[in-house]
Amino acid sequence: MPTATRDLLPGTLEMLILQTLRGGALHGYAIAQHIQQTSQDVLQVEEGSLYPALQRLLRERWVTANWGISARNRKVRTYKLTPAGRKQLGREIAGFARLLEGIGRVMRPAES
Amino acid sequence: MPTATRDLLPGTLEMLILQTLRGGALHGYAIAQHIQQTSQDVLQVEEGSLYPALQRLLRERWVTANWGISARNRKVRTYKLTPAGRKQLGREIAGFARLLEGIGRVMRPAES
DNA sequence: CTACTATACATAGATTATCTTTGTAAAGAA
DNA sequence: TTCTTTACAAAGATAATCTATGTATAGTAG
Numbered sequence: 001m002p003t004a005t006r007d008l009l010p011g012t013l014e015m016l017i018l019q020t021l022r023g024g025a026l027h028g029y030a031i032a033q034h035i036q037q038t039s040q041d042v043l044q045v046e047e048g049s050l051y052p053a054l055q056r057l058l059r060e061r062w063v064t065a066n067w068g069i070s071a072r073n074r075k076v077r078t079y080k081l082t083p084a085g086r087k088q089l090g091r092e093i094a095g096f097a098r099l100l101e102g103i104g105r106v107m108r109p110a111e112s
Numbered sequence: 113m114p115t116a117t118r119d120l121l122p123g124t125l126e127m128l129i130l131q132t133l134r135g136g137a138l139h140g141y142a143i144a145q146h147i148q149q150t151s152q153d154v155l156q157v158e159e160g161s162l163y164p165a166l167q168r169l170l171r172e173r174w175v176t177a178n179w180g181i182s183a184r185n186r187k188v189r190t191y192k193l194t195p196a197g198r199k200q201l202g203r204e205i206a207g208f209a210r211l212l213e214g215i216g217r218v219m220r221p222a223e224s
Numbered sequence: 225c226t227a228c229t230a231t232a233c234a235t236a237g238a239t240t241a242t243c244t245t246t247g248t249a250a251a252g253a254a
Numbered sequence: 255t256t257c258t259t260t261a262c263a264a265a266g267a268t269a270a271t272c273t274a275t276g277t278a279t280a281g282t283a284g
Binding site (some may be wrong): 010027028029030046049051052055070071074075077103 | 258259260261262263264268269270
């Protein structure tokens with residue numbers, strides 16, 4: 001079965017996670033749910049993509065993590081945006097916008 | 113030196129090449145130049161990305177290739193969009209637009 | 225005549241990101 | 255007690271891009 005509808009646009013997951021955490025700290029599973037739901041099921045964050053991405057964000061100190069208990073009474077690791085992470089989010093948004101503009105110029109050459 | 117400004121948004125190169133060939137057949141090097149120039153130097157197609165991508169497009173029969181001589185009197189391999197390639201371009205544009213909408217909903221949650 | 229730059233193709237290898245698969249574990253419902 | 259959902263995480267496979275390398279020739283500068 002082809003129809004390989006992509007789950008994500010490669011290179012955007014970290015931006016999506018950081019943006020999600022702007023609204024407040026969340027645990028991993030909830031981050032993935034939020035992205036999927038907010039995107040109206042267009043984006044899906046596989047666990048095998050999510051947790052490595054969170055590890056990268058921790059390594060760069062763009063987020064911090066704490067163990068706790070969720071509203072559903074489950075042991076969870078909650079991630080929180082750091083000031084450096086907030087700056088990084090800004091850079092990622094700018095870089096993404098820049099690339100999108102470039103792509104737009106190639107894809108819509110009719111525009112002035 | 114960080115500042116790792118990306119050359120491309122991963123997953124978009126084939127779409128950019130197919131779109132470039134909509135305007136007529138071009139040789140590889142000229143495709144890369146066109147993308148770079150049209151994007152106003154935002155996008156840069158490294159040769160190590162370009163030629164493997166062209167091989168993939170050939171394999172899928174989305175383009176055909178012919179050897180010839182360029183306007184600058186160089187031996188060149190010219191690529192031409194096939195009808196299947198044109199259909200694929202449509203699918204890629206639709207898939208990309210879909211992902212962008214999803215990303216937009218996550219990044220701009222304020223919108224209705 | 226020589227050196228350099230730009231044009232042009234291509235592959236090999238490294239890196240990175242994502243996806244698939246597998247594993248653990250516990251809460252709550254059937 | 256079995257199933258589903260929630261929740262974390264690592265291992266391995268796949269895929270796309272980037273870096274480095276190699277070949278070759280046209281044209282220009284010196």
